Amino acid sequence: MxxxxxxxxxxxxxxxxxxxxxxxxxxxxxxxxxxxxxxxxxxxxxxxxxxxxxxxxxxxxxxxxxxxxxxxxxxxxxWNGHKFLDTIRDPKVWSKTKKITQHLESVSITLLSEIGSKVITNLIDENM
Missing domain, CATH: 1.10.10 (Arc Repressor Mutant, subunit A)
Structure with a gap:
């Protein structure tokens, strides 16, 4: 497996x-x-x-x-590869994204990208 x-x-x-x-x-x-x-x-x-x-x-x-x-x-x-990497590149964003998904049985790459985007949005909101 x-x-x-x-x-x-x-x-x-x-x-x-x-x-x-x-x-x-x-x-x-x-x-x-x-x-x-x-x-x-x-x-x-x-x-x-x-x-x-x-x-x-x-x-x-x-x-x-x-x-x-x-x-x-x-x-x-x-283009999609760059877009995905730009979403999860930052270690802080990646750490939070993984923490959110750690208890899930399966997480697709697409879902990782969506969660990473939301993490970035939340970090931006916190700093405004």
């Missing part, structure tokens, strides 16, 4: 945004070898990349064989 590691999803997006240069590509090994992602298992990284590809957050080319991700390349985040 694979459970989506939300922190890994966020860190994969941050890695692509911060380390990938325009016109270049990251492949599966780049994610596995990144010090920024070293705390995650290869299985968590693979599953996160698959889900990010499905959500259209990365311009990517996944190849799946025997129910396993065997090839992956990405050249950049999509």
């Amino acid at each position: 694979m459970k989506l590691n939300q922190d890994c999803v966020r860190d994969c997006l941050k890695f692509v945004e911060s380390d990938l240069e325009l016109g270049s590509f990251f492949h599966l090994d780049d994610f596995f070898e990144s010090k920024k992602l070293s705390k995650y298992s290869q299985a968590d990284i693979k599953y996160s990349l698959l889900k990010l590809s499905e959500t259209d957050f990365l311009h990517s080319n996944p190849t799946i064989r025997d129910n396993d991700l065997v090839f992956f390349s990405t050249g950049m985040l999509t």
Whole structure:
């Protein structure tokens, strides 16, 4: 059984945004070898990349064989990928978002984005 590691999803997006240069590509090994992602298992990284590809957050080319991700390349985040990352980038927003969702059995990436947006709105309201 694979459970989506939300922190890994966020860190994969941050890695692509911060380390990938325009016109270049990251492949599966780049994610596995990144010090920024070293705390995650290869299985968590693979599953996160698959889900990010499905959500259209990365311009990517996944190849799946025997129910396993065997090839992956990405050249950049999509508009939706940037939008999602901008919503959950701030550590304070991310912490509050995770705290709100910690008792839920399942939380989609879309729901994380919606909750993150509400957390940001509440933080803005508190500071006005």
